Amino acid sequence: MPQIVQVSPTRMELLKHKQRLKMAHRAHDLLEDKRDELMQRFFPLLKEVGRLRKEMREKLNQAYADLGISKSLTSEAEVEESMMWPTVRSGLDISGYTMMKAPQFKLIMEGDLFCYGLYGSNWKLDFTLRSFPGILRPLVELAQREEDLNRLAREVERTRRRVNALEHILIPRIQDIVKYITMKLEERERAHIINLMKIKEITGRS
Amino acid sequence: MLKMAVLGDKETSLLFLSMGLDVLICSRPQEGGSMLQEAFRKDYGIIFVAESIAQECMDVIEGLSEKKTFPIITIIPDFTQRFPRVAEARLRSLIRRAIGMELSD
Numbered sequence: 001m002p003q004i005v006q007v008s009p010t011r012m013e014l015l016k017h018k019q020r021l022k023m024a025h026r027a028h029d030l031l032e033d034k035r036d037e038l039m040q041r042f043f044p045l046l047k048e049v050g051r052l053r054k055e056m057r058e059k060l061n062q063a064y065a066d067l068g069i070s071k072s073l074t075s076e077a078e079v080e081e082s083m084m085w086p087t088v089r090s091g092l093d094i095s096g097y098t099m100m101k102a103p104q105f106k107l108i109m110e111g112d113l114f115c116y117g118l119y120g121s122n123w124k125l126d127f128t129l130r131s132f133p134g135i136l137r138p139l140v141e142l143a144q145r146e147e148d149l150n151r152l153a154r155e156v157e158r159t160r161r162r163v164n165a166l167e168h169i170l171i172p173r174i175q176d177i178v179k180y181i182t183m184k185l186e187e188r189e190r191a192h193i194i195n196l197m198k199i200k201e202i203t204g205r206s
Numbered sequence: 207m208l209k210m211a212v213l214g215d216k217e218t219s220l221l222f223l224s225m226g227l228d229v230l231i232c233s234r235p236q237e238g239g240s241m242l243q244e245a246f247r248k249d250y251g252i253i254f255v256a257e258s259i260a261q262e263c264m265d266v267i268e269g270l271s272e273k274k275t276f277p278i279i280t281i282i283p284d285f286t287q288r289f290p291r292v293a294e295a296r297l298r299s300l301i302r303r304a305i306g307m308e309l310s311d
Contacts, residue, residue: 042304046297053293060283067221067285083224090226091207092251103276105251108207109226132225140210143252143280149297150271153304160306 007177009184017181021174028166035159041099042156045149052142059135063128070124083125087111090136098144100151107140109133208277211245213238214256217285222254232259239263242279246270250277257284257292264296 007013088111095106212222212229219229230245232238238259243266245253260267260281271279281293301309 039305046301049297053297057283063221064217064283064285067217080220083220086224086226088224088226091209093207094251101275103251103278105208111226128221129224136225139254139280139282140252143254143278146280146297147278150300153300154272156304160304 009181014181017174017177021178024166024171024174028163031159031163035156035163038152038156038159042152045152049145049149052138052145056138056142063131063135066124066128070122070128073122073124098148100148100155102144102148102151105140105144107137208251210252211250212254213242213245213259215258215285218256235259235262239266242266252278252280254280254282257281258286260292
């Protein structure tokens with residue numbers, strides 16, 4: 001698409017824009033490499049998140065089912081009462097950051113899981129509570145992997161847009177400017193030659 | 207030490223309450239967005255949101271997680287299991303945005 005070019009057609013400008021074009025090509029190549037590398041990291045992470053989510057869904061559904069059964073063995077109110085006052089405290093420590101600056105957590109569980117007496121509880125409830133560390137750990141793992149994937153996806157999107165902007169907007173624009181200046185300079189040169197020829201003709205006649 | 211919180215209905219929350227997490231019980235999914243915004247101001251490391259709540263406030267989740275890096279929001283399956291695949295749909299839209307096309311499982 002032709003565009004209005006607002007540059008003075010001088011050799012100085014030509015050199016400047018040629019330099020810019022070289023730089024833009026270099027930036028394009030670098031960003032393209034970055035995009036490819038990010039993509040290569042994106043897919044394995046995506047696969048892992050999918051696996052973790054599936055695993056977690058199964059475990060959590062099993063825990064919900066166990067809880068449902070334990071509610072049916074005694075009464076719902078009694079089970080709720082037993083679980084209402086936990087003696088365990090769960091928290092997170094940040095152990096580091098990943099490549100995309102997503103935090104990496106370390107799960108801390110303090111205290112006793114069994115927060116109820118023998119009265120009003122049942123064996124299925126014990127069973128459910130015992131499976132908790134096995135649920136919480138993959139859940140935290142999933143959360144941090146998902147966050148990592150989220151950030152990676154945003155970075156891929158940003159890089160892709162930059163590559164496209166360079167490829168389809170900036171580079172063609174600079175190429176147009178270079179072409180415009182080259183043509184103007186050639187035109188000027190031709191006019192100059194014709195002027196010289198005319199002067200020679202006039203001086204030759206007299 | 208950072209804490210974790212769960213935003214969900216009573217049944218889902220009960221399970222996490224006994225794991226020692228903070229619990230935010232949301233009986234009406236419509237209120238989930240405002241509760242989540244409130245929880246975001248506190249010092250949590252991860253907020254787990256039940257699928258039934260997440261279904262109603264997906265825009266709030268996306269907005270908050272783009273604006274701030276902490277806490278992390280993760281969608282978890284519900285006790286009722288009435289709205290499956292909300293998290294998977296979020297993942298799919300993420301892939302579409304990142305690579306510009308849909309991926310089959």
